[in-house]
Amino acid sequence: MGLLDKLFKKQDDVAKKEIKEIPWKMLTKEEDLDLILDESEEVSVVIFKHSTRCGISRTVLKQFEKTYDFELTEVQPYYLDLLQYRNVSNAVAEKFKVMHQSPQMIVVKNRVVVHQSSHHEIDADILASF
Numbered sequence: 001m002g003l004l005d006k007l008f009k010k011q012d013d014v015a016k017k018e019i020k021e022i023p024w025k026m027l028t029k030e031e032d033l034d035l036i037l038d039e040s041e042e043v044s045v046v047i048f049k050h051s052t053r054c055g056i057s058r059t060v061l062k063q064f065e066k067t068y069d070f071e072l073t074e075v076q077p078y079y080l081d082l083l084q085y086r087n088v089s090n091a092v093a094e095k096f097k098v099m100h101q102s103p104q105m106i107v108v109k110n111r112v113v114v115h116q117s118s119h120h121e122i123d124a125d126i127l128a129s130f
Contacts, residue, residue, distance in 0.1 A: 022065055022068050022077050022079075023072060023077065024048075024077050024078065024079040025076065025077065025078050025079070026078075026079055026080075026081075027047060027078045027079060027080040027085065027088055027092075028085055028088065029088065030087065030088055030091040032078075032088075033088075033091060033092065033095050033096075036078065036108060037108065037111045039076055040108040040109055040110060040111055040112075041110055041111060043072070043073065043074065043075065043076050044074070044075050044076070044107055044108070044109045044114075044127065044130040045075070045076045045077075045078065045107070045108045045109070046075055046076070046077050046078065046105060046106070046107050046108075046127060047078045047080060047092060047104075047105070047106040047107075047108070048061065048064065048077065048078065048079050048080065048103070048104075048105055048122075049080045049082045049089060049092065049100075049101070049102055049103060049104040049105075049106070050079065050080065050081060050082065050102070050103050051082055051083055051102040051103065052081055052083055052084075053083060054102060054103070056103070056119060056120075057102055057103040060103045060119065060120065060122050061103060063122075064105070064122055064123075064124050065124075067123070067124040067125060068124040068127075069124070070124075070127060070128075074127075075127050075130075080092065082102055092106065096108065096113045096116075097113070098113060098116045101118035101119070102118070103118060103119065103122060104116065104117070104118045104122075105117050105118070105122045107126075107127065107130055109130050114130055115129075115130065
């Protein structure tokens, strides 16, 4: 990207080009949790719980998306809008035995939660371990 591009484009447009699109699966139904468990036997699954009204959550999500660099054969990413799907968020906490937090990243591998973090501890690079 040249200097003129930076000068004449809105900062949001510049930032969007620098962020790799994550092929999120939207987590909207409690039944999807059983699919996540099944899927975790083949590939690590990450659930990103996001509060659309929280500035910290928005910042953490942007940082996560900026550093995320995995193929679907390595990690399957799920996005949960916990305000819109609060019942699903509660089911995640219950089924996976993790305390509800926001934002929150939960990693499931072979039907077991192998990592969970929240707020500024969330780091996409940790996914390489799984």
